[in-house]
């Protein structure tokens with residue numbers, strides 16, 4: 001898979017979004033050739049958009065994956081592009097179907113149309129949400145998808161397309177299913193940055209339901225390393241969960257943040273009505289990925305404190 005000097009030509013989609021931009025940054029540092037295709041929606045980071053342009057091994061194409069007219073030459077496509085926020089999918093599910101399902105179908109077709117020897121490998125970034133929740137234990141990659149909300153359903157649909165393009169057309173694929181990511185410069189609609197944005201301004205964070213819902217939290221740099229492990233060593237047409245070790249209830253995240261922002265718990269959060277379709281607990285078995293040599297390295301409390309201390313709520317205004 002690796003070309004001369006280990007350099008790859010990598011096509012990243014959604015590389016201005018939260019996880020994609022950290023992946024692009026790392027690929028540039030590793031001296032791969034990177035083409036980044038991004039439509040630049042509300043979640044795209046304009047600061048990194050300009051910063052990346054200074055790298056000689058990087059180029060940017062502003063385009064929609066659902067209407068892209070041709071696929072640039074590449075060894076591998078890593079598809080991060082998506083509508084990614086569950087709450088938005090509950091009020092406007094069509095946009096999610098267009099990007100997350102038809103967009104993936106379109107990319108798969110562009111890859112399939114290449115001459116056999118020139119066909120790139122296709123790596124789909126999926127999510128733990130495709131499995132739905134689990135009261136005890138952990139989902140492994142053989143479990144059937146059972147999504148609970150429109151976002152998760154579109155991601156599950158995309159996974160089915162990827163699996164069928166592998167089987168029917170012989171495309172070389174992987175599916176990667178990470179859990180909740182956190183890290184610097186995440187768009188302030190997700191729990192941690194949204195809470196930081198409110199606490200920075202002395203306003204209480206918002207918790208759905210009673211705040212007891214558990215998520216498995218994974219630092220974005222650990223996710224980037226996981227994707228690179230699959231790029232380098234993943235078995236063809238194999239799904240990889242990426243979980244990390246840490247299950248935390250949403251309310252416990254707020255307890256940490258309240259301490260960092262020096263707010264008493266009584267003023268640090270307020271409860272709102274539960275989100276419809278709410279999943280209670282996610283948990284993944286990622287031993288398949290760990291067998292490739294990957295393990296999470298970032299320590300949650302320390303990283304969370306650093307995010308809270310350096311949070312810049314003006315970045316996405």
Ligand SMILES: NC(=O)c1ccc[n+]([C@@H]2O[C@H](COP(=O)([O-])OP(=O)(O)OC[C@H]3O[C@@H](n4cnc5c(N)ncnc54)[C@H](O)[C@@H]3O)[C@@H](O)[C@H]2O)c1
Nearest residue numbers: 014016017018019039040041044064065081082084127181
């Ligand atoms: N953030 C998480 O916690 C998490 C967890 C598991 C899986 N994922 C998955 O990882 C991927 C990246 O998530 P994220 O949090 O970085 O998302 P994000 O919303 O921060 O970024 C998405 C990026 O995709 C781009 N995009 C959206 N629609 C597009 C289109 N039609 N064509 C081209 N570009 C388009 C946006 O402009 C944006 O830059 C998604 O596929 C998501 O489902 C995210």
